[in-house]
Amino acid sequence: MTSISIAHPQTLEAVETTTNGKYAIEVKDLNVYYGDFRAVKNVNLKIERQKITAMIGPSGCGKSTVLRAFNRMNDLVPSARVQGEILFHGHNIYDPGVDSVQVRKWIGMVFQKPNPFPKSIYENVAWGARINGYRGSMDDLVEQALRGAALWDEVNDKLQQSGLSLSGGQQQRLCIARTIAVKPDIILMDEPASALDPIATLRIEELMRELAQQYTIIVVTHNMQQAARVSDYTAFFTMNEDRAGYLMEFGNTSQIFTNPKEKVTEDYITGRFG
Amino acid sequence: MNQVEPLGLTEPLDQKSNLPGRQRLARIWKVIFQVSTVIGILALGALLYNVSDRSFGYIALEARVQPDTLAINGTPLEEMTVEQLISVLQAKVSAGRFRKLNNDKAFEERTADEVYDLILEDVVRPKVVKTWSLTDSLLRRQQVLTEAAEDYPKANVLFRSWLNPRFVQAPQSSIPIDAGVRTAILGSLWTILITILFAFPTGVGAAIYLEEYAVDNRLNRLIQTNINNLAGVPSIIYGILGLAIFVRTLEHLTSGAIFGLVDPTTANGRTIFSAGLTLGLLVLPLLIINGQEAIRAVPSSLRQAAYGLGATKWQTIWHHVLPNAMPGILTGTILAISRAIGETAPLVVVGASTYITFDPDGPFSKFTTLPIQIYQWTSRPQDDFRNIAAAAILVLLTMLLSLNATAILLRNRFSRRL
Numbered sequence: 001m002t003s004i005s006i007a008h009p010q011t012l013e014a015v016e017t018t019t020n021g022k023y024a025i026e027v028k029d030l031n032v033y034y035g036d037f038r039a040v041k042n043v044n045l046k047i048e049r050q051k052i053t054a055m056i057g058p059s060g061c062g063k064s065t066v067l068r069a070f071n072r073m074n075d076l077v078p079s080a081r082v083q084g085e086i087l088f089h090g091h092n093i094y095d096p097g098v099d100s101v102q103v104r105k106w107i108g109m110v111f112q113k114p115n116p117f118p119k120s121i122y123e124n125v126a127w128g129a130r131i132n133g134y135r136g137s138m139d140d141l142v143e144q145a146l147r148g149a150a151l152w153d154e155v156n157d158k159l160q161q162s163g164l165s166l167s168g169g170q171q172q173r174l175c176i177a178r179t180i181a182v183k184p185d186i187i188l189m190d191e192p193a194s195a196l197d198p199i200a201t202l203r204i205e206e207l208m209r210e211l212a213q214q215y216t217i218i219v220v221t222h223n224m225q226q227a228a229r230v231s232d233y234t235a236f237f238t239m240n241e242d243r244a245g246y247l248m249e250f251g252n253t254s255q256i257f258t259n260p261k262e263k264v265t266e267d268y269i270t271g272r273f274g
Numbered sequence: 275m276n277q278v279e280p281l282g283l284t285e286p287l288d289q290k291s292n293l294p295g296r297q298r299l300a301r302i303w304k305v306i307f308q309v310s311t312v313i314g315i316l317a318l319g320a321l322l323y324n325v326s327d328r329s330f331g332y333i334a335l336e337a338r339v340q341p342d343t344l345a346i347n348g349t350p351l352e353e354m355t356v357e358q359l360i361s362v363l364q365a366k367v368s369a370g371r372f373r374k375l376n377n378d379k380a381f382e383e384r385t386a387d388e389v390y391d392l393i394l395e396d397v398v399r400p401k402v403v404k405t406w407s408l409t410d411s412l413l414r415r416q417q418v419l420t421e422a423a424e425d426y427p428k429a430n431v432l433f434r435s436w437l438n439p440r441f442v443q444a445p446q447s448s449i450p451i452d453a454g455v456r457t458a459i460l461g462s463l464w465t466i467l468i469t470i471l472f473a474f475p476t477g478v479g480a481a482i483y484l485e486e487y488a489v490d491n492r493l494n495r496l497i498q499t500n501i502n503n504l505a506g507v508p509s510i511i512y513g514i515l516g517l518a519i520f521v522r523t524l525e526h527l528t529s530g531a532i533f534g535l536v537d538p539t540t541a542n543g544r545t546i547f548s549a550g551l552t553l554g555l556l557v558l559p560l561l562i563i564n565g566q567e568a569i570r571a572v573p574s575s576l577r578q579a580a581y582g583l584g585a586t587k588w589q590t591i592w593h594h595v596l597p598n599a600m601p602g603i604l605t606g607t608i609l610a611i612s613r614a615i616g617e618t619a620p621l622v623v624v625g626a627s628t629y630i631t632f633d634p635d636g637p638f639s640k641f642t643t644l645p646i647q648i649y650q651w652t653s654r655p656q657d658d659f660r661n662i663a664a665a666a667i668l669v670l671l672t673m674l675l676s677l678n679a680t681a682i683l684l685r686n687r688f689s690r691r692l
Contacts, residue, residue, distance in 0.1 A: 076581060078489060105584030115575040117594060127593065128583030175579070182583050 021089055024049045024186055024216040025070060030084040032065050032074065039065050041244040043084075045235060047186075052208060052217045054227035054253065057237030058268065062245025063220050066237070067188050070218065071107035072100040089185075105132055108184035112191040114171035116163030116178075121146075121155050124163040124174055128182040141181055149177035150207050169200025173207065180211070187211065189219040193226065205230045224269060228257050236265045325671075328664030329436045331411040334404040334422045334429035335451075339366070341398050351390065359389040366397040395452065402451050402658045403429055436665035445631045446647070450658040455666050459673065460633050461546065461626075461641040462615060466677075468550020468637055469557065469614050470607075476554070477561025478596075478603060484562070485569040486591055505559035513620030516552025521624060530638030544625030547637040552624050553617060557610035564606025568599040600688045608681040612674055618645040644670045 025047040032040040040062040047053050055063040065074065072093060074080040085092045093103045116124050125142045134141065142159070146152040151173045155166070163174055172192060179187055189208070193201040201223075208217055208230050221227050227234055234256040239245045249256060249265045260266045267273055341351055344362055354362070360381050364372055375381075375392060384392075394400070403426055406418050411433065422431040444454025480501075488494045525543035526532045528551070572595050580590040626646045634641050642650075644666060651663035 071582070073578065073581065076578070101584055101586050104582055108584075109578075109582035111575060111578060111582070113575060115573075115579045117576065117579065118598065128585070131583070131585050131589050131593070178579075178583065 022049065023047060023087075024089065025218075026085075026087040026090075027066075028085040028087065030066065030069060030082070030086065032062070032069055033081040033083070034077070035079040038242070038244045040069070041240075041246045043247045045247060045250060047216060047218060048233065049216050050212060050214070051232040052212050052219060052230055053233045053235060054231035055218065055220045055235045055237060056222070056224060056227050056268075057245070057248075058239070058273070059222075060243065060245070061237040061239045063235075063237045064190055065245070067190055067218060067220050070186070070188055071104045071109055073104075073109065075100050105182055106184055107186045107188060108179035108182055109188045109190065110172070110175050110179055110192050113195050114168055114175055116166070116171050116174050118162065118164055120160045121163050121166070121174060122159040125178050125181045128178055132182055145177040145181035146174075148180050148211070149173045150203065150210070151177055167200070169196050169203060172196060172200070172204060176204075176207065176211070180215070184215065186216040186218065189217065191220055191222060194222060201226070224257075228253060236260075236262075236268065238264055238268070325664050325667045327408045328661050329668055330408045331434065331661075332406040332418050332422070332431060333402050333434045333658075334426045334431050335400045336403045336426060336429045338399040338401065339397050344393070344397065351393065354386070356384070356386045356389060359386060359393060363389060363393050363397065366393075371396065400430075400451060401449075405657050405661055436661045437668050441662070441665055442669060445633070446629060446642070447631070448629075450656065450662050453662055455644060455647060455669055457630055457633055458642050458644045458647040458666070459669065461630075462643040462645075462670075462673065464546045464634050464637065465550045465553060465621075465641065465643055466611060466615055468547060469553040470611060472551055472554035473558050473561055473610070474607060477558055477607075478565050480558075480562045481565025481569055481603075482591060482596075485566050486587070486595065501559050501562050505563055509556055509617055510619040510623060512552055512556040513623030515555065516548060516620060516624045520548035520551050528638075530636075533638075542625075544627075544640065545638045546634055546641045549621050549624050549626065549641060549643070550637070552620050553614040556617065556620060557614050560610040560613070561607060564610070565599070565603050568602030568606065569595060571602060572598045597688070601685045604681055604685040604688065608678050608685075611681075612678060615674055615677070616645055616670070618643075618649050621646055622649075644673070 023046045025045075027043050027045040027047075030040060030043040030045075031038060043066055045066075055067060057063050068074045069082055070086060070093075074082060082094055084094075086094060088103070088106065092098070093100075093107075117127065119127070122142055125145050126138050129138070129141055143152060143156075146155060151170060154170060155161075155174075158165075163171065166174060172195075176187075176192075192208075193204045196204065205226060208219065211217060212232075219227075219231065231253045233251065234253045235250045236248045236256060237245050238248045249260060249262045251261075256265065257269060260269060344351055344366070346354070346358060346362065349358070351359070351362070363375075367375075375396075381389070404422065410418055419431060422429065441454050442459070443456055444452065445457050446455075447453040484494070484498065484501075488497075520528045521543040528543040528545050528548040530545065530547070576594050576598065577590055580594050585593070621643060627640045627642050628646065628650045630640055630642050648663050648666045648670065651659045651666065654660075
């Protein structure tokens with residue numbers, strides 16, 4: 001049971017104690033703008049710890065934007081602007097004085113297209129930990145992370161080979177290994193299996209279930225079967241006429257998929273639009 | 275109701291189509307492209323032929339004093355001892371000249387070979403009276419030899435490679451057959467070293483700033499446009515800029531006076547340092563633009579991955595962006611440096627020496643470079659200066675190719691790491 005609380009909220013310096021909070025992330029009145037365009041409108045959401053929350057919805061509904069707001073990746077887009085609060089264990093990550101670099105250490109991210117570094121498998125895993133000041137046995141950490149990502153048995157004899165020599169599914173698991181090597185609290189996944197074949201997809205999904213015992217996972221997906229298979233909670237996003245995305249419905253995955261409250265959700269899930 | 279239009283085939287196949295016409299056009303373009311390539315290859319071939327034609331060939335060599343007349347008691351020059359050689363030299367040159375040679379380096383310390391060379395230079399004084407091209411020497415050998423025997427009966431006719439180890443090692447001289455390019459090679463290498471040291475870090479730094487840090491506003495767009503324009507400014511203008519800034523304004527720095535070097539011959543700022551900085555300015559826009567392109571070509575997914583792991587901007591740039599951009603940056607640097615090595619005009623303005631016999635001993639000495647040397651030799655009236663100019667061109671090309679080869683090896687090393 002890993003849990004963290006934050007000693008100095010301004011810098012998100014963490015110490016190992018137990019928190020009693022139920023939620024890893026609480027989103028309050030989140031609005032995201034790209035220049036003058038409002039991409040995300042008034043999102044309120046509570047993400048439970050050590051659960052998998054799926055975000056689904058049609059293209060352009062802002063679910064990726066919301067996901068990227070969770071670890072301040074939107075900061076890298078010059079025109080992006082965020083309003084509202086995102087509380088990470090009770091501390092607003094958008095507080096002035098909070099360093100986005102520190103946020104990303106706690107809230108890791110796996111991307112749509114596998115993007116290992118053009119370095120050895122070992123270096124791919126070790127790099128993030130090293131730059132974050134990890135002092136300890138790097139060999140142990142690499143093994144632990146690769147085992148955690150269910151990749152160790154496939155690569156333990158070729159750690160010095162390029163990460164790019166692996167298959168697509170293996171590359172994506174390498175990216176997951178490199179993320180957990182930094183020991184984050186939350187892992188964000190932006191359509192992690194959309195570039196993979198069905199078998200590799202299945203392995204990623206199994207891995208997500210295993211990781212959920214330790215980490216809070218938020219996954220954006222276009223694949224509704226995937227959302228239904230892996231997630232505990234589902235957030236359905238859609239957009240209105242001015243193309244601003246908003247949260248339509250949020251609830252237990254089983255409830256969303258079997259008994260949605262909203263007509264739009266039902267239409268989307270049954271494939272009538274989107 | 276069943277009348278469905280067949281996909282794509284809106285007209286029957288046997289109808290007159292324009293396909294043969296399109297195929298013909300494709301063939302014509304292919305031929306045009308082939309011709310362009312052939313023209314390029316021919317131009318390169320012509321260049322190499324022209325240069326080699328002059329670098330090798332028969333020469334007629336006339337000596338002022340025949341070496342065999344210098345023999346003492348039947349001992350030819352080649353077999354004499356040092357003492358005998360010194361006595362021959364003393365007998366044949368003026369007392370003043372002998373004293374000067376002794377002052378340069380005491381005769382007691384000289385070896386037999388050195389004294390032998392002195393006798394050749396000062397007493398025998400071989401003079402090239404006629405040269406033939408490589409084509410003539412190979413294809414019309416008999417005619418050349420007959421002609422030489424008729425016109426220059428006293429001359430020694432031999433096949434000479436103007437490009438030889440001695441040519442590369444010897445300093446500049448006013449006698450073509452004695453002249454070498456060592457001074458110019460060292461001058462070129464020193465200059466290019468200063469250029470690289472100045473332009474490479476500056477160029478890469480500016481490229482990183484413009485690509486990774488600068489925000490997209492009016493000022494930065496203006497800067498960008500101006501850098502692009504600067505890349506097209508004629509090199510002579512950089513020469514004038516270098517003269518105004520480095521030679522005149524910063525004379526204290528470029529002459530080395532600021533470091534306590536007050537050599538009166540170089541104190542006017544016309545030094546390797548000025549030349550290197552001027553060439554650095556010349557290639558800087560090229561390096562910046564090329565560096566920016568290389569950095570832009572690094573996939574943004576790599577940056578995102580690094581940021582996603584909690585890397586700072588600098589860690590992302592240093593560990594991922596730069597290593598991945600490096601092969602591209604080095605390729606551009608190779609091209610820019612090659613251009614700088616071949617530049618003549620700006621260096622003439624900055625004040626390259628045309629005749630200099632001593633090696634440059636640091637960034638604050640007077641200098642000449644290979645292109646300057648070649649330019650100066652080709653403008654001489656005597657035939658044999660053109661031969662050594664051709665040989666110097668071969669040296670310049672070799673130098674250029676080996677520098678490029680080094681850079682390519684370096685680039686491949688970087689690429690392999692990925």
